[in-house]
Amino acid sequence: MIIRNLTFSYKNKTVYKDFDLEIDEGKVCCVMGSSGGGKTTLLNCISGQLAYSGDIFYGQYADMNIDKAVVSYVFQQPRLIPSLTVEGNIKFVLEKKDKESVAKKVDSIIERMELKDCRRSYPSAISGGQASRTALARALVRDYDVLLLDEPFKGLDIKLKMQILTTLKPLIKGKTVVFVTHDVEEALAMADKIVVLSRKGDEAVNIVDQIVIDENVDDRDLYGANLNDIRKRIMSALTEC
Amino acid sequence: MRSEKISKILNIVLPIATMVVVVIVYAIVSKVVGIDMLVPSVPSTLKQFFSLFAQKSFYVAVFWTLVRAFISYFLAIVLAALLAFATYAFKPLRSALAPLIVLVRIMPTMSLILLALIWFDSFEATILVAFSVVFPMLYTAFADAFESVDKDLIEMARVYKVDTKTKVFSLYLPQMSSNIFTGIKSSIGLNLKLVIAAEVLAQTAKSIGIEMQFAKINLDTATLIAWTVVAIVLGALFEGIVRLIEKKAVKWK
Numbered sequence: 492m493i494i495r496n497l498t499f500s501y502k503n504k505t506v507y508k509d510f511d512l513e514i515d516e517g518k519v520c521c522v523m524g525s526s527g528g529g530k531t532t533l534l535n536c537i538s539g540q541l542a543y544s545g546d547i548f549y550g551q552y553a554d555m556n557i558d559k560a561v562v563s564y565v566f567q568q569p570r571l572i573p574s575l576t577v578e579g580n581i582k583f584v585l586e587k588k589d590k591e592s593v594a595k596k597v598d599s600i601i602e603r604m605e606l607k608d609c610r611r612s613y614p615s616a617i618s619g620g621q622a623s624r625t626a627l628a629r630a631l632v633r634d635y636d637v638l639l640l641d642e643p644f645k646g647l648d649i650k651l652k653m654q655i656l657t658t659l660k661p662l663i664k665g666k667t668v669v670f671v672t673h674d675v676e677e678a679l680a681m682a683d684k685i686v687v688l689s690r691k692g693d694e695a696v697n698i699v700d701q702i703v704i705d706e707n708v709d710d711r712d713l714y715g716a717n718l719n720d721i722r723k724r725i726m727s728a729l730t731e732c
Numbered sequence: 733m734r735s736e737k738i739s740k741i742l743n744i745v746l747p748i749a750t751m752v753v754v755v756i757v758y759a760i761v762s763k764v765v766g767i768d769m770l771v772p773s774v775p776s777t778l779k780q781f782f783s784l785f786a787q788k789s790f791y792v793a794v795f796w797t798l799v800r801a802f803i804s805y806f807l808a809i810v811l812a813a814l815l816a817f818a819t820y821a822f823k824p825l826r827s828a829l830a831p832l833i834v835l836v837r838i839m840p841t842m843s844l845i846l847l848a849l850i851w852f853d854s855f856e857a858t859i860l861v862a863f864s865v866v867f868p869m870l871y872t873a874f875a876d877a878f879e880s881v882d883k884d885l886i887e888m889a890r891v892y893k894v895d896t897k898t899k900v901f902s903l904y905l906p907q908m909s910s911n912i913f914t915g916i917k918s919s920i921g922l923n924l925k926l927v928i929a930a931e932v933l934a935q936t937a938k939s940i941g942i943e944m945q946f947a948k949i950n951l952d953t954a955t956l957i958a959w960t961v962v963a964i965v966l967g968a969l970f971e972g973i974v975r976l977i978e979k980k981a982v983k984w985k
Contacts, residue, residue, distance in 0.1 A: 538891045562891060570888045574906030574984045583902055584892040613984045633892075 492516070492537075492637065492667055493553040497545040499536060506532050507543070508695035512686065516551050519668040521678035523725065524688035525732040529696040530671040531567070533688075534639045537669060538562050549637055549667065557637070563630035565643040569622040571614040577601075577621070578610045581629050596632050604628040604658060620651045627655070631662055638663060640670040644677065656680055675725050679704075679718050687728035700728035772954035781958035789943070794962065796938040800855070801927045804862035805920065808870050816874030826875065837868040841926070845933050854934035858941075861930040866919045873915020877908035906982070913978040920974055921967040928963055 497510040506529050514520040522530050535541045537557060547557040563584075571580045578597060585593050601610050604624045609617045617625070623643060630638060644652045660681065672678050678685050687699040702724055755774060762771040772780075784790045819826035844864050848857035881904055889899050931941020940959055947956035 540887060540891060561893075564888070564891045566884070566888065568884065570884050572885055572903055572906070574909075574982070575902060579902070583889075583898065584894060586895070587898065615984075629892075 492557075492669075493546070493548045494537075495546045495548075497533075497536060497543055497547070499532060499541060499543040501532070504693050505695045506690070507536070507545075510545070510696060512698070514667060514669065514684065516549075516553070516667055517665045518683035519663065519670055519681050520684045520686060521670045521672055521682035522686050522688060523672060523675075523678060523729060524690070524699070525729075526673075528688050528690040528732060530688060531641055533696075534564065534641050534669060534671060537637065538564050538639055560636040561633060562637050562639060563633055563635040564639040565626050565630045565641065567642050567645055569614075569626035571622060571625055573614050576611050576613055577606055577617065577625050580614070580625055581632050584629055584633055600628045600632045603662065604631075620647055620655070623647060623651075624655060624658075627659060636667065638666055638668045640668065640672075642671055642673065644672075644674075652677070675722060675729075678725065679722060685721075685725060687725065687732065689732040699731050700724065702728075769951055769953055772957065776954050777957050777961075780952075780954040781961055784955075784958055784962065790962075792938050793940050793943050794966070796936075797924075797927060797931065797940040798966070800858050800931075800936075800939070801862065801924045804859040804927060805866060805923045807859070808863050808867040808919075808923070809916075812867055812870035812874050815871055816878055819875055820878035833868050833871060836864055839864070841865060841929075845930055848930070849934055854931075854936040857934045858927050858930035858936055858939075862923050862926040865926050866923045869919045869922075870915050873911050873919075874908075877911035877915075880911055881907040906984070909978070909982050910985075913974065913982070916974050917971060917978075920970045924963065924967050924970065 492512075492514040494510065494512040497507045497512075498505075499507045522533060524530055532541065536543045537547055539558060539562070549555055549557055549560050571577075572583060575583060578601065581597050581600060582593060585596065587593060601607055604627060606621065606624055606628060609621050612621075614622060614625070627643060630640075644655060647655070656677065668681075670678070670681055683704055685700075685702045685704070687701075688696050689699045690696045702721055704718075704721060758771075759774045762773050765771045768776060815829070819829060841861065845857070845861050848860045851857075852860060885903055885907070889903055894903075928939075928941045928944070930936070931939035932945050934941075935945065936942055940963060944956055944959045947953070947959060
């Protein structure tokens with residue numbers, strides 16, 4: 492994905508000005524930075540919710556406009572429809588033309604996200620972890636081009652977070668993912684590239700650091716002792732925000 | 733589990749007990765007054781109530797009153813929904829219409845009835861009167877219902893490019909249902925009451941209103957109360973049907 496000259500203002504304040512970013516196709520890019528630093532705004536531009544100027548291209552050759560992309564978005568809050576069951580919420584985003592194919596896709600994602608026990612429950616009757624998994628299942632059930640994750644594990648305990656991350660990782664392999672997080676360990680566990688953004692006062696967002704994580708680093712043990720150098724570099728970039 | 737069972741039983745027993753108390757109080761008042769023409773006894777009222785069912789005119793009056801009630805309510809609900817949608821889609825329209833809605837809402841019903849009687853025949857006048865009172869209530873309910881749809885969910889559906897049919901039936905209608913049902917429950921009984929009140933004043937032929945008016949002229953209080961009971965039963969029936977539909981429609985709550 493290529494973002495070129497992204498410019499966006501909100502209430503006469505510039506958030507992005509001629510902002511450039513490249514994310515390799517099929518890779519996970521974690522976006523970090525201080526609160527109010529424009530991370531969610533970036534996702535909202537990519538998802539087409541905000542009117543911006545500039546270009547966002549995607550695809551193997553980054554030659555297609557993002558308007559044409561199938562974008563899946565996991566918001567900070569699960570945003571589940573209270574009148575639909577877990578299964579209904581997942582089905583909500585699918586085209587209903589081929590019922591058999593819809594049923595297959597839904598069954599498969601429910602199985603993989605371990606939502607079998609609550610598939611017929613309404614959102615008011617499920618736990619926070621199940622709600623997060625449902626929101627993820629809804630995003631993953633489609634054949635998407637770009638996946639946007641906006642702090643999807645906010646408020647979950649470490650054990651639950653680890654469980655979901657372990658489930659999620661193989662499911663998004665080979666997909667282009669932009670993952671906003673405040674958690675360094677989450678970023679280290681998921682990212683192929685980590686971008687640290689900074690926005691001071693009313694200034695436009697700028698990139699403090701971009702760290703590409705070597706593909707060969709496979710033994711990413713969440714909260715483990717490896718990747719220490721990268722962890723230190725991220726922490727240093729974050730303190731500059 | 734046990735307290736749930738007790739609560740269910742109480743929900744059935746208590747309303748019945750209240751009705752029994754009302755009937756007992758009425759019977760005592762009737763006994764104290766002692767004039768059947770003013771406050772008829774319970775047995776004579778019941779006798780009159782059941783005798784209504786044997787008369788062909790009863791069914792004709794109930795049928796035509798219900799037709800008028802149906803037409804006024806149907807027009808009110810359809811126009812309220814359409815206008816609420818228009819104001820939701822085009823916000824300035826809501827501000828533009830606000831004074832008109834307030835005007836219709838606060839206009840004295842009696843002025844409305846008298847004006848309607850001058851301008852229209854008795855059939856149309858009864859419909860117009862009920863419509864004019866119920867329409868602003870339903871419009872406000874629908875407009876609030878549109879506003880109550882969670883903006884985050886609308887945004888989510890837009891990002892996922894969900895088709896319109898799915899959005900309407902799986903997102904908008906369930907989210908709006910609470911406000912809509914509240915509006916319907918508070919207006920459906922009122923609509924019938926207004927139709928009957930307008931029928932009395934407009935002297936509409938073949939109506940519950942005119943039957944009540946005849947009973948009043950003949951000082952036949954028992955028949956008047958019997959017709960009142962008929963109107964209450966019909967109103968309660970409508971509200972009951974709406975509550976039943978609501979229970980089925982919003983089972984997720």
